Amino acid sequence: MKITKICCIGAGYVGGPTMAVIAQKCPHIQVTVVDLNAERIAAWNDENVDNIPIYEPGLSAVVAEARGRNLFFSTEVDKAIDEAQLIFISVNTPTKTYGKGKGMAADLKYIELCARQIAQVAKDNKIVVEKSTLPVRTAEAIKNILDHTGNGVQFQILSNPEFLAEGTAVEDLLHPDRILIGGDTTLEGQEAIQALVDVYAHWVPASKILTTNVWSSELSKLTANAFLAQRISSINAMSELCEKTGADVNEVARAIGMDSRIGSKFLKSSVGFGGSCFQKDILNLVYIAKSYGLNEVADYWEQVIIMNDHQKRRFSTQIVQTLYNTVAAKKIAFLGWAFKKDTNDTRESAAIYVANDLINEQAQIAVYDPKVSQAKALADLDYLETRSKEANAKQLQSFASPYDACHGAHAIAVLTEWDEFKTYDWQKIYDGMQKPAFVFDGRNLLHRAEMEAIGFVYQGIGA
Numbered sequence: 001m002k003i004t005k006i007c008c009i010g011a012g013y014v015g016g017p018t019m020a021v022i023a024q025k026c027p028h029i030q031v032t033v034v035d036l037n038a039e040r041i042a043a044w045n046d047e048n049v050d051n052i053p054i055y056e057p058g059l060s061a062v063v064a065e066a067r068g069r070n071l072f073f074s075t076e077v078d079k080a081i082d083e084a085q086l087i088f089i090s091v092n093t094p095t096k097t098y099g100k101g102k103g104m105a106a107d108l109k110y111i112e113l114c115a116r117q118i119a120q121v122a123k124d125n126k127i128v129v130e131k132s133t134l135p136v137r138t139a140e141a142i143k144n145i146l147d148h149t150g151n152g153v154q155f156q157i158l159s160n161p162e163f164l165a166e167g168t169a170v171e172d173l174l175h176p177d178r179i180l181i182g183g184d185t186t187l188e189g190q191e192a193i194q195a196l197v198d199v200y201a202h203w204v205p206a207s208k209i210l211t212t213n214v215w216s217s218e219l220s221k222l223t224a225n226a227f228l229a230q231r232i233s234s235i236n237a238m239s240e241l242c243e244k245t246g247a248d249v250n251e252v253a254r255a256i257g258m259d260s261r262i263g264s265k266f267l268k269s270s271v272g273f274g275g276s277c278f279q280k281d282i283l284n285l286v287y288i289a290k291s292y293g294l295n296e297v298a299d300y301w302e303q304v305i306i307m308n309d310h311q312k313r314r315f316s317t318q319i320v321q322t323l324y325n326t327v328a329a330k331k332i333a334f335l336g337w338a339f340k341k342d343t344n345d346t347r348e349s350a351a352i353y354v355a356n357d358l359i360n361e362q363a364q365i366a367v368y369d370p371k372v373s374q375a376k377a378l379a380d381l382d383y384l385e386t387r388s389k390e391a392n393a394k395q396l397q398s399f400a401s402p403y404d405a406c407h408g409a410h411a412i413a414v415l416t417e418w419d420e421f422k423t424y425d426w427q428k429i430y431d432g433m434q435k436p437a438f439v440f441d442g443r444n445l446l447h448r449a450e451m452e453a454i455g456f457v458y459q460g461i462g463a
């Protein structure tokens, strides 16, 4: 099947950047990204390309090049499904907040709705590609819905998991370590795989395009994220031991990272990992393992999450203890709210949990994040349902300038590793703060000796 029209359902952090790069690299393919959220689509179509709803370095340039040429953003879901030969499903799959598997299993209601909509609209054969991270064997469920509710047309389901990391999405899409495509072993399945391989082959070397069966592909995505998150929890576990023993976790990370069998990436100790994938995928893995009765497997992976929760809690506890066991009515400045630098995404950001703990102790949180608004930070807190919206609004305020956020504060907590934090006039910040002026660096971003020379009481992670 020669692909001339692609539709992507879901214009989020995955669908948006992925389709923009496909459109840029395949000018002869018409790529239409659809979403139910009209506001989001309007933002993608904003005349000023800097106003697109997702902040990713390099993304606005890619969108500017392809948009209106062969890249379109629309709310007309049915039309785009009807016209396309290849349909990506990139809708959100949050952890369930209700019923069986609550807090563990992935909520597949958006996926199912998509499958039903495709089945209803399709008048000719389609290739449907799972892009969202899904539990193993979801493809089977999608196929079932399509085959039983469709108009007799043939569907091929492929799994093509996304490995891009936010903040480096465009770079990851342009130069992926690998592209993974899982499909049916039948002739039709292999043809569908080839059609998708041909799309990526426009810019990805053949040696980096891996094809497998559907289940291996689905499970590989969960496994990759579980391994990456496990490295962070492993080094974070060591950070606590370093603090007790006088070792420095940065030195330990460097020392072990030089072992080529271990490698140096993903060994940065922090206040805890966030993001939409790691926790969700591991919980998902734990749920699947339990559902097969594999309790040891489930417990093994669950420990990665337990360690991460401990690391976030440990950070907030340390702030309270250091500030003479009370933060009530004290202004604590948060530098950063996003779950990592170079993104405006805040899902599962450690900042949310640390703020929640400190607000329980009646602290006043003053946030500065270059890309996150006060409304977003408050919505994140409200989502935890710890207290009323009004109560949250009284305890958290955002500032447009880091100097204003820090002015009069008893302590600064660095929650995101934004590069600009390193370039501030720290003497000026120090002069404006209550004394002793504390800095809790949850990212080991700032230079301890320089901060101490100014007069700050500086505490990093694991050193």
Ligand code: UDX
Pocket (backbone or CB within 6 Å): 162, 163, 164, 165, 166, 167, 225, 228, 232, 265, 266, 267, 268, 269, 270, 271, 272, 273, 274, 275, 276, 277, 278, 339, 340, 341
């Ligand atoms: C992750 C995977 O990297 C990506 O392949 C997958 O497709 C989606 O999930 P993402 O969550 O966007 O990507 O970002 P990532 O760079 O993996 O960071 C996740 C979290 O771990 C962030 O909060 C980050 O700050 C933290 N982290 C990362 C550390 O604390 N230490 C590290 O050494 C690396």
Ligand code: ADP
Pocket (backbone or CB within 6 Å): 009, 010, 011, 012, 013, 014, 015, 034, 035, 036, 037, 040, 077, 090, 091, 092, 093, 110, 113, 114, 132, 276
């Ligand atoms: P991700 O990080 O996985 O891309 P996002 O939440 O950023 O997740 O994006 C998912 C997008 O999918 C949202 O913009 C949401 O409105 C959209 N979406 C969810 N269900 C549907 C649907 N049935 N049809 C169209 N769009 C949908």
